[in-house]
Amino acid sequence: MSARPTVMLCTSNGTGLGHLARVMAVAEHLRERADVVIFTLSAALSVPVDQGFRVEYLRSREHSGLTGAAWNSLLSQRLEHLLSIYRPSSLVFDGTHPYLGLCRVLDRHDEVTAIWQRRGMWQEGKGSEALARAHHFDIVVEPGDYAADADHGPTTKQREGVRRVAPIRFGPQPMSRENARDELGLDPEQLVGLVQLGAGQINEVDSMVSSVCDAILSSGRAGVVLATSVISKPIEPRDERVHVLRTFPVTAYMDAFDFGFFAAGYNSFHEALSLGLPSVFVPNRQTKLDDQAARSRYAAEHGLALEWDGESPTMLRDCVARLVDERVRTELRTRMSTLASADGARGVAELVLDALGPSRV
């Protein structure tokens, strides 16, 4: 039997890779001192497997064909089984909705330190039922958000006892611009924009992707790399000048690009800003809970990035025209350099290890 403690990191499915990326970031810091098991409902389980993590998977309610009650029973049974095998000292859940099946298991296992890692920026008036389940956990920790000042959602009213850490970013430090461009086969001298508008699981992004790529290429000033999600079907760009990058995370290649167009989800937002890439954020307004509109508006109002509403062609052309201007990019980079480091994963890992106590680490 291993003498090291075991920590189980659980994620909801979500619609992208946000939850999974955050727990992998925490897991990277835990690895040295604890055995880590990632239990996910995400269809992107190949991502943590490829990163060398031990992964357990259960199909999400949406993919199960089961009723809510039956699926929660399935979740409870799977969790009970995994707890009996791995005997974790701590269980960290990253998700906005603690499932009933999870809560029932936590209530039966007070020997396990239960930690709810939930980001803020929930849409106003939503999520109260989920927040009411905080009492099933020993600790609630909130990863920071650069746009936290624009957060008026329900989590801001329940901050008592909540531990707060810096924003969390998953992924390696970027390789040099020269190496990244070489690996991607990009012209070392050309201006290049990265387009990454989300997993395409919540809204239909294909037409938006085409609009952005067309707008950049039409400027005649820059090339395009289109980052496609590893969990959505491959995209065939209509224009052969568009390079396709299908990898996760893209952070290793970030310095290859001069600017980017991103969905305003937690991960992309913090990757781009913390790595200082001049960006346009495009809020997805179809999410259940994440207030992407508030996040991208905040960045635009504070000179950290530009914002496109996803519809106006004039606004899109204006964004491109500004981003190919070196002076604008320099201004944005200057603003971004004042932001705190996105190393909140380290803080969460320390919190988890502290909760284990000195004799268990």
Place this chain on the structure above:
Amino acid sequence: MSARTLAKRWLGSLPDPLEGRVRGWIDLTRQLIGRIAPRDRLPIRLSGSGPVVLVDARGSDLVEVLASIDEEYAVRHRLVLATDDPRAHLYHATSCAVIEYLPAEATTDGTGERCRSARLSELSRLYRVERISRFEDVDRQGGGERVQTASA
């Protein structure tokens, strides 16, 4: 501080004999509740008809496994496929009733075989499996009716 933490601290603050007694009452209550409403022990009913067969296909390429399952056989049985192939997008719209991901290697305590047995036992209980087949054993028999041949 959460109610959960408060309850745990209160329990921890009790003198040893009393803490043990209270924990005993709590465990007993949980067992009683569990007997009255055992919702977390209920097997999962798979759609379709026919005997439930678990095919342990770990170590095999999932695309090949799915391609080799005889369709007629799959219609007459409910297949629970255990795989260590993490390409979850392949788990849906197949002739299997359900595909379950099981990690390939040993658990953190180093007892891989015990873990493997435990996982398969759990799946057997959960889905009321009637037979378990190793896909690699099945494979050796060749032909397009591999699963059918092994399980018949």
